[in-house]
Amino acid sequence: MFSGKVFGAVAGAAVLALSATGAFAQAKDKIKVGFIYVGPVGDFGWSHQHDQGRQAIEKAFPGKVTTTFVESVPEADSERAIEQLARTGHDLIFTTSFGFMEPTLKVAKKYPNIKFEHATGFKRAPNLSTYAAKFHEGRYITGVIAGKMTKSNTIGYVGAFPIPEVIAGINAFYLGAKSVNPDVKIKIVFANTWFDPAKEGDAAKALLDQGVDMLAQHTDSPAPIQAAEARGKFGFGQASDMERFAPKAQLTAITDNWDDYYVARAKAVLDGTWKSEDTWGGIDAHMVVMTPYKNMPDDVKKLAEETEAAIKTHKLNPFKCPVIGQDGKEIECKGNGALSDEQVLGMNFYVKGIEDKIPQ
Template identity: 55%
Template structure:
């Protein structure tokens, strides 16, 4: 299965202004038609659910000036190209493809429909009418790590990985570095499920980590199953993509939320005004693309204050999760003291930092 949410740092191009779509509307002069294609069900309560919340925010913002639609659970491959083509043929002038595995399909269909704007989530290939967008999820993982370092008693914390790709690896590393900031001798264990959305496998992974002694777990998968498992077994956890607090009212201490609404509203407005340009967007906490939900009441007040200060520092760009010195598992310096990793290197990260007690799959 192709990974869906990884930028590799290549193809970051200058913006193209698509003037031919100024004041884009359906041919009958009606609302701007916008379509969304999802890789999973909107009921996953994670990735696809959160993208659909962005779609609903567009409807709320623009009312009858827009008409939105979506297709969920679209496989990555030939089906994606077929669905995108149908969306363009149906008169949609703005189409969002929300999975990395949709990249080639989006590129192919964009060439066939030059008067339609396509936006691809987490890819790196652009065209005059194709832009890409992503979020700096690793910032939330770093904050989660600091929280884990403050709350863990076992000094062993866990991470449920989807696929061994740079985006997930950088999340594991950011989580570990955050925990080390306040607990230097912490170790992180990783269990891979090789799926973005599989509640059964996700629950099994959570229980496996707990059985290995982890008393704090986070996930890079999309269902609330790990949160439910942690709640049942009395282990601290952090939710993923959307607010999962309701699935672990006692044990889910916060969630790392992907907020796509601002970007979707901005993009729709630009298409309507004729100012849209093809760009590569990578937003984080500073841009409101990554948000931590309010801290659970079980987080001590002094820790909440520490976390608030940390989030403020990340937003102000005075704090970076990958600021040197950082060593890999072999003890080699990969980020020198006083420097911050470049986006290009970050987007190709395929090594574990010191403190990760697992082997990265080849």
């Protein structure tokens, strides 16, 4: 979900947090926290991981926090669900898909005394925070693995929608593969859904039919990696550990850890210290977690571990400059030796070497 973080003492990790003017807050003895999910909690991917974070809140504050959730909410119809939570006594509401951004902002303006948090968005208000994770860091690592292990030199990627978070992930995956295999090619199919196992599976099969032997995904169900296993190919879990669905195919999974963030934000409402912020944490902040590297040669595992360590310690940035666009022109480098956070969060181009075109 775009799709794509303040832990404080709870996580004890370095996290990028950009503060905005906070809404007036008072300490509370008890609070009610609500969640809006774009998919079912049983997707074993994106929504499942957010729900793990919801459960972490309940475990952290027994008797002080009650939580509710609404699952499988279409982005186009999300305002009604968000408003319903606002009207039913919730103190803090998390909306967890990019397409929920405008509806969340609209409802937040109507209820200034309620705290709202939107995952992967960029619009804030005094009572509305934003948060996301640097998923592209994990995708660079999976790209390195795919580049080393492919025998056909053709790797595949199932995307949900051509939004910046997904585009950045595709670019990072390809750049990781290209860093170890100059001959690698990537093929991309968009499923145009976050969660639809049939469509995701069809997209994966279309890629496999084109000769890919490494399959990454930015959709929410295990269908793509299951399709890879059925063909004797390899893939990567998305958002949560999908090894149970494809034990022979999964090389690793990029898992989202929301637990610490959700616990910290609920605590802030209880303490009366909540304020509107933007948080974007990666591997170093333990918001992006790689599952154990399996089904690969020892030298590839070692390289994956070294790449992860380099990203964690900021010795490696997936978008280190120069970054060359698909048109062969160098992208202006607005960060410190790498593309800036704003450039990554708003990425709307493919890098050089990707032959597919971004759907309009």
